[in-house]
Amino acid sequence: MNYDKGYFDSPEFRDMLNKYEQAARMGTAPYMGVDELADILSYYLSVDKLDEATEVLATAKHLHPSSPDCVKMEIRLLLCKGEPGNALKLFPQIGYIDDETKILQAEVFISIKEFRLAHDIAIDILHRAKPGQENIYDALEILIDCGFAQEALVICEKALKATPGQKSLLEVKAESLIELQRTDEAIEIYNNLLDEEPYSTLYWEQLGHVYYMIKRYGKSIECFEFENTINNEIEYARMMQAYCYYHVGDYKQAKQIFAEIGERYPKSVTPQFYTALSLYHEGNPEGAIEAFGEVISKAEEGTIEIMLARIDKAMIQEETGNGARADEAVAMAIMMHPDNMKQLVLHDTHLYELRDKENLTFDDMNTLEAKEWSQQEEMYHLGVHLVEHNHLNLAKRVLRYTREFTADTSDIDAYIAYILWNTGEKENARTAIENAIEGKSDLLFRLFGLVYNSNTTAKEFIEMANNRK
Secondary structure (H helix, E strand, O other), X not given: OOOOHHHHOOHHHHHHHHHHXXXXXXXXXXXXXXXXXXXXXXXHHHOOOHHHHHHHHHHHHHHOOOOHHHHHHHHHHHHHOOOHHHHHOOHHHOOOOOHHHHHHHHHHHHHOOOHHHHHHHHHHHHXXXXXXXXXXXXXXXXXXXXXXXXXXXXXXXXXXXXXXXXXXXXXXXXXXXXXXXXXXXHHHHHHHHHHHXXXXXXXXXHHHHHHHHOOOHHHHHXXXXXXXXXXXXXXXXXXXXXXXXXXXXXXXXXXHHHHHHHHHOOOOOHHHXXXXXXXXXXXXXXXHHHHHHHHHHHOOOOOHHHHHHHHHHHHHHHHOOOHHHHHHHHHHHHHOOOOOOHHHHOOOOOOOOOOOOOOOOHHHHHHHOOOOOOHHHHHHHHHHHHHHOOOHHHHHHHHHHHHOOOOOOHHHHHHHHHHHHHOOOOHHHHHHHHHHHHOOOHHHHHHOOOOOOOOOOHHHHHHHHHOOO
């Protein structure tokens, strides 16, 4: 949770931000304290404006070259750029270690998956903190972020007994409950907080996000509409509204909002990706193919965005009778695949939907975090997905590619046998059937609607398959 969000919406901060941005447009550097510039940098990072945050850091270094706060600002920027290793190297330049610096260290440790180190920092701060100190909430947030939500909840509940109704503690408690998927309790907390502060964009946003994660999209839309009414400059609320409208089937409204966001952030591929999905669901496959083509031309090679766009485009092309182009698109997708393809295991819809940290549901997170997915498993899921949606020729290419780096190929052979059998290549299916039977694949029998028998020969299996009613 971003505890600075209420401050970022305040007139005080908006005046300071306007002063800075007016000077930046004029090419001048207004004199500001390093604390003010740190707040502006934090704001830009919170809305994913990394270029603007980089300019703020340059201004801070120019105005306050010897300030250790500039080093902290640079660490935060490197974290947002996905460079925690470089961020870790900068801590000796700060020259001292206070609680704020320790919290920053913990954030870096979380980024490099050193969760126990982050946990120990948070616990040390909590043991030394006095009631009401701001660093208590930062430390509790660290516990949540590194996977100790239950521990954070226990500490919150204990603290709330001493200071009942303290809003900051209630906010952390709600966040802990969300991490533990105890959503009804979290919703009750936010509703109570909104009874006291009905114009809090923070609480409306958190409540909307909870509803989104449990797929109550109508309630989520209502929350984000309230947030947008209170402050129509909050871009996150508009983006979440667009996702919600897409999920409830109001594709016209979704496209309108995604178009607005796309104009504001022309380098972002997400608005165009969901525009393509919306066009497909509206019955405009040609428009969807064109839109996915724009995503492919815009996205960086070797990313999940371009891979999913190629796969979705290929499925639509095959549906519309252009199998050759579809096969080329899938071939390119698997040849240029990224290192992280976890989104391929999220295939509860026909076309893949692009996910990020904001638009994941609990169902998505439970699947993604169920285990450490290997590349072989991720690619296998793609092949299975294509089979399930009757893109058999595309699935054959993916599964044959996956087979080359898979230790136990029996289930892959089962799918290949099924594909060959159902695409007019029954004679060529024999080898795959033999391999699947030898590997004791019960999946082979299920795919063909037969009862599993480990003693069945390939010849007997083929006879049974041919005699199915």
